[in-house]
Amino acid sequence: MKSRLAEFARGVRAELPILVGVIPFGMIYGVLALEAGLTHLQAQAMSAIVFAGSSQIVFAQLVHLAAPGWVIVLTTAVVNLRHALYSASLAPYLQRLRPAWKWLLSYLLTDEAYAVTVIYYQSCPEPAVLAESEQRIASQPDLRHYFFLGAGLALWSSWQLSTAAGIFLGAVVPQSWSLDFTLALTFIALVVPNLKDRASLVTALSAGLVALLAFSIPYKLGLMVAALVGILLGLLVEAKA
Amino acid sequence: MNIWLTMLLAGLVTFTIRLSFIWIIGQRAIPPLFRRALRLVPPAVLTAIIFPEIFMPTGQLDLTFGNARLLAALLAILVAWRTRSAVLTIVVGMLAVWLFQWLLH
Numbered sequence: 001m002k003s004r005l006a007e008f009a010r011g012v013r014a015e016l017p018i019l020v021g022v023i024p025f026g027m028i029y030g031v032l033a034l035e036a037g038l039t040h041l042q043a044q045a046m047s048a049i050v051f052a053g054s055s056q057i058v059f060a061q062l063v064h065l066a067a068p069g070w071v072i073v074l075t076t077a078v079v080n081l082r083h084a085l086y087s088a089s090l091a092p093y094l095q096r097l098r099p100a101w102k103w104l105l106s107y108l109l110t111d112e113a114y115a116v117t118v119i120y121y122q123s124c125p126e127p128a129v130l131a132e133s134e135q136r137i138a139s140q141p142d143l144r145h146y147f148f149l150g151a152g153l154a155l156w157s158s159w160q161l162s163t164a165a166g167i168f169l170g171a172v173v174p175q176s177w178s179l180d181f182t183l184a185l186t187f188i189a190l191v192v193p194n195l196k197d198r199a200s201l202v203t204a205l206s207a208g209l210v211a212l213l214a215f216s217i218p219y220k221l222g223l224m225v226a227a228l229v230g231i232l233l234g235l236l237v238e239a240k241a
Numbered sequence: 242m243n244i245w246l247t248m249l250l251a252g253l254v255t256f257t258i259r260l261s262f263i264w265i266i267g268q269r270a271i272p273p274l275f276r277r278a279l280r281l282v283p284p285a286v287l288t289a290i291i292f293p294e295i296f297m298p299t300g301q302l303d304l305t306f307g308n309a310r311l312l313a314a315l316l317a318i319l320v321a322w323r324t325r326s327a328v329l330t331i332v333v334g335m336l337a338v339w340l341f342q343w344l345l346h
Contacts, residue, residue: 208292
């Protein structure tokens with residue numbers, strides 16, 4: 001039990017710097033949702049039902065424009081398409097979990113939870129793999145999904161609370177504080193130390209460059225294109241080496 | 242379409258996308274090429290998120306010294322590379338962006 005709690009706490013702690021930036025973002029969403037004409041209840045419920053920041057803002061804008069429901073659903077799908085990459089990326093680590101765990105963790109699979117969780121899985125050796133070489137720790141179970149749960153729930157609760165704060169108080173954190181910058185900084189801290197080989201370096205640089213070139217493609221599709229181009233080029237470099 | 246129904250469907254679609262590969266891959270063996278591709282997902286996606294945030298903070302490409310976020314990010318990259326400390330990277334990055342914003346104003 002103690003190590004489950006320890007993993008959970010580790011996940012919460014890894015998520016903390018990102019929360020500094022997420023809280024103002026949640027407030028902005030709350031404000032925009034009301035401006036778009038959603039009720040207090042609808043604005044709050046969307047944070048629990050959809051639980052994906054950018055797509056919630058797009059959703060609210062489309063409601064404001066009186067777009068048809070199917071257009072809104074389809075647009076939400078496109079904006080959140082990148083989560084399929086996260087799903088694929090984490091799938092190998094979640095293989096042995098019960099379906100209930102897979103469902104719960106999928107619900108919590110946001111950009112922010114993904115980033116800290118995948119780096120944790122990659123950098124923390126798998127107990128089962130170690131067990132093959134070292135018999136004495138063979139009984140140690142893989143509890144890293146509690147890290148995922150901790151990171152996911154930390155983000156989830158901050159998102160719900162900051163939505164409520166945005167609805168009832170407005171966006172009280174001025175943009176000039178640049179708190180949203182903590183997201184980029186946390187991602188830098190996660191990515192840079194792991195660029196250990198040429199393939200991942202090429203992947204990162206090309207994906208970043210394509211993301212700039214494809215920035216004007218709407219609904220975050222530029223991000224998908226950039227990631228896929230980066231992965232492809234990384235694979236090519238790896239194959240040549 | 243009723244807004245509540247729209248919201249429920251949007252939530253369902255989002256959840257399905259998030260569950261997709263976790264469910265499809267299930268307990269199956271993962272082909273080696275696919276596994277190699279998956280290793281590259283974090284640097285690809287995270288950098289694709291970071292670059293526009295630091296090179297285009299206002300939605301326009303800004304490679305000048307007036308871009309406080311770019312300067313702070315370069316410093317943060319240096320700190321992350323040398324120290325591998327997340328806390329130090331974030332603290333230095335935030336202090337730097339506030340300093341550069343203040344200096345450039």
